[in-house]
Amino acid sequence: MVVVHTQPSTSEVKHKKNRRKIAKKPARTASAEGAEDLELDETSPSVGEQSEVVPSQQQGWDEVDDAVMIDIDPSAPPQSAAPAFPPLPASAQRSTLKSETRRIPIPPHRMTPLKKDWVNIFSPLTEILQLQVRMNVQRKSVEIRTSKHTKDVGAIQKGADFVKAYALGFDVNDSIALLRLDDLYLDSFEIKDVKTLHGDHLSRAIGRIAGQDGKTKFTIENASRTRIVLADTKIHILGSFQNIKIARDAIVSLILGSPPGKVYAGLRTVSARMRQRAL
Numbered sequence: 001m002v003v004v005h006t007q008p009s010t011s012e013v014k015h016k017k018n019r020r021k022i023a024k025k026p027a028r029t030a031s032a033e034g035a036e037d038l039e040l041d042e043t044s045p046s047v048g049e050q051s052e053v054v055p056s057q058q059q060g061w062d063e064v065d066d067a068v069m070i071d072i073d074p075s076a077p078p079q080s081a082a083p084a085f086p087p088l089p090a091s092a093q094r095s096t097l098k099s100e101t102r103r104i105p106i107p108p109h110r111m112t113p114l115k116k117d118w119v120n121i122f123s124p125l126t127e128i129l130q131l132q133v134r135m136n137v138q139r140k141s142v143e144i145r146t147s148k149h150t151k152d153v154g155a156i157q158k159g160a161d162f163v164k165a166y167a168l169g170f171d172v173n174d175s176i177a178l179l180r181l182d183d184l185y186l187d188s189f190e191i192k193d194v195k196t197l198h199g200d201h202l203s204r205a206i207g208r209i210a211g212q213d214g215k216t217k218f219t220i221e222n223a224s225r226t227r228i229v230l231a232d233t234k235i236h237i238l239g240s241f242q243n244i245k246i247a248r249d250a251i252v253s254l255i256l257g258s259p260p261g262k263v264y265a266g267l268r269t270v271s272a273r274m275r276q277r278a279l
Contacts, residue, residue, distance in 0.1 A: 129155040223267040
């Protein structure tokens with residue numbers, strides 16, 4: 001009798017083993033992935049190092065792109081930091097939609113001299129500044145207006161200053177200097193702004209400023225190169241900024257009671273300095 005020993009086939013055993021390996025593989029791969037992640041974390045640079053590396057690479061790429069993309073024209077002028085714009089013409093600065101108008105009031109005691117010197121007043125305004133002028137007798141004022149022929153933007157302001165200077169009491173020839181020169185100004189103040197005086201004290205202060213036959217006033221004008229008008233307690237000075245300050249200081253000293261001789265000495269010193277600066 002023959003006994004046959006049956007053994008399980010190797011294919012079935014191998015198949016079972018393969019199933020076991022497949023079932024165990026996901027766990028092993030997960031642990032392996034964790035180990036790989038740890039290795040990557042140890043070998044990879046930190047966040048700060050990455051931020052340092054990436055911009056340097058990006059900067060290198062930008063320089064290459066700029067060198068490739070930007071074409072520099074050798075004939076073009078060099079670029080400066082501040083842009084240069086050409087000045088606007090006078091026609092663009094002037095407003096053509098609406099004309100400006102100024103009305104300068106004239107004191108009653110200056111209306112008669114204004115009528116006598118009217119030809120000498122409106123001629124510079126129309127010829128030099130190209131303004132339109134008229135005298136309003138009912139309102140006792142002079143009205144000036146810009147026209148299409150006016151080229152200077154500040155012409156109407158110069159014209160108003162010219163008429164105002166004449167209304168304050170300055171001569172026409174002295175007032176015309178406001179139209180021709182740009183650094184002339186008008187300064188007005190009262191005696192009570194310096195010191196409060198009443199009665200005879202106020203009269204004596206005015207007399208000290210004017211002097212005998214106007215000698216002191218003329219001396220201050222010649223030394224400081226200004227023009228002075230004494231209208232009761234009001235004093236008006238026409239000249240440049242620095243010269244007005246010199247004349248005003250001399251007048252203030254006279255109001256406060258300084259003798260004219262002391263003021264003359266100070267004016268001589270100031271005039272000598274002005275001559276040295278002029279040289």
